[in-house]
Amino acid sequence: MTMDPAVSLGRGLVLPNPVGVASGTFGYGFEAERMGPIAHLGAVYSKGTTLLPREGNRPPRISETSAGMLNSIGLQNPGVEVVARDYAPRWREWSVPVVVNVAGAGITEYVEVCERLSDVAGVAGLELNISCPNISHGMDFGTDPKRAKALVEAVRRVTELPLIVKLTPNVTDITEVGRAVEDGGADAISAVNTYLGMKISVKERKPVLPGMGTAGLSGPAIKPLALAAVAKLRRAVELPLIGIGGIGSTEDALEYLVAGADAIQIGTANFYRPGVSAEVLSGLIQFATDNSLQSWRDLRWSD
Numbered sequence: 001m002t003m004d005p006a007v008s009l010g011r012g013l014v015l016p017n018p019v020g021v022a023s024g025t026f027g028y029g030f031e032a033e034r035m036g037p038i039a040h041l042g043a044v045y046s047k048g049t050t051l052l053p054r055e056g057n058r059p060p061r062i063s064e065t066s067a068g069m070l071n072s073i074g075l076q077n078p079g080v081e082v083v084a085r086d087y088a089p090r091w092r093e094w095s096v097p098v099v100v101n102v103a104g105a106g107i108t109e110y111v112e113v114c115e116r117l118s119d120v121a122g123v124a125g126l127e128l129n130i131s132c133p134n135i136s137h138g139m140d141f142g143t144d145p146k147r148a149k150a151l152v153e154a155v156r157r158v159t160e161l162p163l164i165v166k167l168t169p170n171v172t173d174i175t176e177v178g179r180a181v182e183d184g185g186a187d188a189i190s191a192v193n194t195y196l197g198m199k200i201s202v203k204e205r206k207p208v209l210p211g212m213g214t215a216g217l218s219g220p221a222i223k224p225l226a227l228a229a230v231a232k233l234r235r236a237v238e239l240p241l242i243g244i245g246g247i248g249s250t251e252d253a254l255e256y257l258v259a260g261a262d263a264i265q266i267g268t269a270n271f272y273r274p275g276v277s278a279e280v281l282s283g284l285i286q287f288a289t290d291n292s293l294q295s296w297r298d299l300r301w302s303d
């Protein structure tokens with residue numbers, strides 16, 4: 001292949017290729033590293049990380065649906081101190097860039113977590129999760145353009161790291177929040193997080209997943225919805241876009257690149273086909289060679 005597969009997400013963050021693994025489906029990369037090679041990846045997006053450790057929601061926390069899965073993990077993570085002190089030095093030895101997914105209960109927590117990670121070697125960038133449907137107030141920022149912009153501005157003031165903002169699709173118009181985070185100083189946008197869903201046990205006459213009963217839907221079921229969200233965003237913002245939602249094959253990834261994504265993340269498919277990211281990357285490279293692409297952007301749909 002003559003084409004350079006690298007993609008730039010702004011502020012100096014250049015991924016060796018567009019294929020990353022989505023937050024919450026790859027942990028912090030260490031278990032996956034023991035199971036098989038990960039050096040081919042364009043990026044690892046870590047589990048959502050908060051200021052203090054969290055145990056997450058009570059089980060059961062996942063359930064299969066006809067074309068996907070529901071999860072209600074509730075941001076189980078060891079807290080930012082462990083990530084900065086113990087995990088980042090290990091990432092420093094990797095060739096794969098690691099982007100830390102950050103969550104918080106309010107602006108202060110987001111700012112503190114991002115500040116702590118700011119000068120830590122091994123952290124290539126931050127992905128602000130303003131879209132978690134599984135904790136109370138998890139989507140407060142992602143569903144309100146004004147608050148989303150204020151959050152990005154506040155975080156922008158404390159870090160020079162590349163800042164990706166991950167949007168929720170659980171809004172009337174995702175482009176309003178996309179424009180707001182662009183104005184606030186984001187370097188890139190990832191879209192989308194999970195769709196709010198529910199599964200009911202008729203036998204027990206209650207939702208299968210405890211708590212509020214709602215959970216986040218992911219997997220093949222959401223691909224057409226997420227693809228539409230990415231295509232809408234592409235027409236509304238200039239920022240690089242990372243497409244996420246139901247990607248499990250080269251064809252799926254290509255659809256996102258045509259819709260306007262600069263890079264992609266694979267989530268749920270990692271659970272049922274652990275080798276999927278390597279497969280998708282080699283499929284993309286084969287496609288680029290067969291079609292003499294000069295850049296992934298050649299694929300973009302323009303009308």
Ligand SMILES: Cc1cc2nc3c(=O)[nH]c(=O)nc-3n(C[C@H](O)[C@H](O)[C@H](O)COP(=O)(O)O)c2cc1C
Pocket residue numbers: 022023024025047048049069071073075101129132166192193194217218219220222244245246247265266267268269
């Ligand atoms: C079990 C599980 C845990 C997740 N945890 C997070 C998280 O901590 N932070 C986040 O931004 N997204 C999280 N997500 C959302 C995924 O990163 C991704 O946006 C979503 O699953 C859609 O992609 P997919 O259809 O390829 O899975 C999680 C998804 C799953 C299935």
